Amino acid sequence: MAQYLILIYENESSYIDPSPEVWQQVMEAHGRFAGQVGEKGGELLGGNALQPTTTATSIRGDVVTDGPFADTKEALGGYYLIEARDLDHALDIAKLCPAPDGGVEVRPIMDTSGG
Amino acid sequence: MTADDVPGREEGDVGAAVADAHRREWAFVLAATARVARDIDLAEECVQDAYVAALDAWSRQGVPRNPGAWLTTAARHRALDVLRRDRTLRGKLPLLIEPESLPEPGTDAVEGGDNTIPDDRLRLVFTCCHPALAREAQVALTLRLVCGLTTAEIAQAFLVSEPTMAARVTRAKKKISAARIAYRVPGAAELPDRLDAVLTVVHLLYTTGHTAPGGQDLVRADLAERAIGLARMLCVLMPDEREARGLLALLLLSNARRATRLDDRGRLLLLEDQDRSQWDRAAIGEGTALVVGALRGGRPGRFALQAAIDAVHAEAPSYADTDWPQLLQLYAELQKAWPSPVVALNRAVVLAMVEGPEAALAQIAAIERDGHLAGYRYLPAAKADLLRRLDRRTEAERAYRAALDLADNAAERAFLARRIAEVTRRPGPARASPG
Numbered sequence: 001m002a003q004y005l006i007l008i009y010e011n012e013s014s015y016i017d018p019s020p021e022v023w024q025q026v027m028e029a030h031g032r033f034a035g036q037v038g039e040k041g042g043e044l045l046g047g048n049a050l051q052p053t054t055t056a057t058s059i060r061g062d063v064v065t066d067g068p069f070a071d072t073k074e075a076l077g078g079y080y081l082i083e084a085r086d087l088d089h090a091l092d093i094a095k096l097c098p099a100p101d102g103g104v105e106v107r108p109i110m111d112t113s114g115g
Numbered sequence: 116m117t118a119d120d121v122p123g124r125e126e127g128d129v130g131a132a133v134a135d136a137h138r139r140e141w142a143f144v145l146a147a148t149a150r151v152a153r154d155i156d157l158a159e160e161c162v163q164d165a166y167v168a169a170l171d172a173w174s175r176q177g178v179p180r181n182p183g184a185w186l187t188t189a190a191r192h193r194a195l196d197v198l199r200r201d202r203t204l205r206g207k208l209p210l211l212i213e214p215e216s217l218p219e220p221g222t223d224a225v226e227g228g229d230n231t232i233p234d235d236r237l238r239l240v241f242t243c244c245h246p247a248l249a250r251e252a253q254v255a256l257t258l259r260l261v262c263g264l265t266t267a268e269i270a271q272a273f274l275v276s277e278p279t280m281a282a283r284v285t286r287a288k289k290k291i292s293a294a295r296i297a298y299r300v301p302g303a304a305e306l307p308d309r310l311d312a313v314l315t316v317v318h319l320l321y322t323t324g325h326t327a328p329g330g331q332d333l334v335r336a337d338l339a340e341r342a343i344g345l346a347r348m349l350c351v352l353m354p355d356e357r358e359a360r361g362l363l364a365l366l367l368l369s370n371a372r373r374a375t376r377l378d379d380r381g382r383l384l385l386l387e388d389q390d391r392s393q394w395d396r397a398a399i400g401e402g403t404a405l406v407v408g409a410l411r412g413g414r415p416g417r418f419a420l421q422a423a424i425d426a427v428h429a430e431a432p433s434y435a436d437t438d439w440p441q442l443l444q445l446y447a448e449l450q451k452a453w454p455s456p457v458v459a460l461n462r463a464v465v466l467a468m469v470e471g472p473e474a475a476l477a478q479i480a481a482i483e484r485d486g487h488l489a490g491y492r493y494l495p496a497a498k499a500d501l502l503r504r505l506d507r508r509t510e511a512e513r514a515y516r517a518a519l520d521l522a523d524n525a526a527e528r529a530f531l532a533r534r535i536a537e538v539t540r541r542p543g544p545a546r547a548s549p550g
Contacts, residue, residue, distance in 0.1 A: 002295050086297040087247055088305075108294040 010102035047080035141263030146235035361419030364405035417453035492521035
């Protein structure tokens with residue numbers, strides 16, 4: 001098994017002041033996904049939603065600026081850390097991850113335990 | 116083959132035997148070794164060492180009866196040696212993973228004879244053509260790992276510098292191990308999509324060889340031959356896959372006309388001007404037989420249909436006597452199986468032969484409005500040809516010029532320049548022309 005980070009990139013505008021119904025739908029979708037990871041034979045090791053990029057602060061060198069590191073139409077809005085057998089397994093799981101206004105990126109975690 | 120085991124053969128013979136084994140057996144040896152080495156780079160090193168060792172061993176002991184098995188045994192032993200020695204080091208590296216059964220280190224299926232050798236070439240092909248790799252990386256990896264071409268050779272074929280190609284290959288190999296792209300043949304559910312990716316790569320290799328995108332030669336025969344070899348291998352390894360058969364048929368039928376695509380001065384000849392007596396009848400026979408099999412049993416796929424179209428052309432006694440209505444029907448099927456603006460353009464050209472150039476121009480106008488083929492050089496070229504046939508010379512010239520702006524192959528450029536000269540030559544009293 002190996003670890004993969006699923007990064008959720010979406011258009012943030014859909015999440016600004018969502019109605020309670022929309023918010024509930026989103027939460028339910030993510031709740032379902034959390035269950036599906038296990039059903040697919042993977043393991044959910046963690047994950048979080050992020051506050052929008054308007055709350056981001058970037059630091060390069062020691063210069064502090066307002067905003068995200070890269071200003072893109074679809075911004076990083078949340079992530080899951082999962083364990084899967086291989087990339088195909090990880091992609092299979094990631095395809096279920098809700099991201100209606102964008103998509104997800106799957107990145108293998110680097111093993112830094114060696115030395 | 117009694118001579119094969121006789122020692123003391125000439126050095127040249129052994130060199131040729133090793134070269135032959137390189138061409139025929141590379142994929143087989145590397146694929147089997149990768150399973151033991153569990154690292155593509157290590158496997159490649161060991162296979163290269165095995166070929167070097169063969170040169171020496173075979174001149175002393177004679178060429179073995181089964182060179183592929185000999186090379187595989189040598190390469191696997193070398194890989195196991197390295198793994199034992201470097202266990203701690205290699206243990207830290209992400210390994211090529213193979214979820215199913217892995218042979219116990221030390222066991223050697225290869226020595227039991229031909230029938231016991233598990234054929235891993237399919238694993239290798241599917242790994243090289245994994246959708247998580249960019250198309251250009253899939254192509255490069257397939258040539259490097261499955262065909263055994265050097266990075267320099269691949270760079271030359273795709274007109275990029277050697278360091279660029281080396282970086283591309285290295286990056287792809289790193290992704291395979293770091294992201295853990297499994298070394299396996301996909302399961303039944305994924306197989307259709309994944310097979311299509313593999314066949315697309317092989318087809319792309321062929322078309323790159325068939326019409327070199329730039330440079331002087333229209334055809335790079337070696338790439339086309341490699342692609343046919345790969346298609347043949349896929350048919351042998353997946354005898355039930357009709358699209359694999361369809362692809363092989365398509366390549367054989369297209370390649371059968373290769374010698375007639377240029378005249379003796381290296382100028383491009385269109386299908387209607389090609390000398391049909393020079394077409395390779397044996398290849399056409401093999402391709403046509405494969406098409407029949409590929410079309411049977413359910414809805415045919417896009418490669419089988421393209422091959423069927425080529426078979427109709429190959430069997431026609433002349434351009435005028437081609438079965439255009441049947442072609443139109445096949446194109447309609449192809450558009451269903453593979454809705455693509457390129458198919459629509461080709462269908463329009465066939466429509467011109469059935470219903471006349473005006474009907475085809477209307478279709479082409481629709482394709483132009485759609486915009487997906489902007490920048491595709493064959494769109495203005497096809498349009499220009501229809502306009503020329505209608506004697507709408509000014510419009511034809513404009514379209515030929517648009518095609519010329521987009522073409523970068525020398526033979527194609529010369530062809531378009533000739534056409535422009537033709538349509539700008541005014542009828543009536545001849546004007547003095549220089550030269």
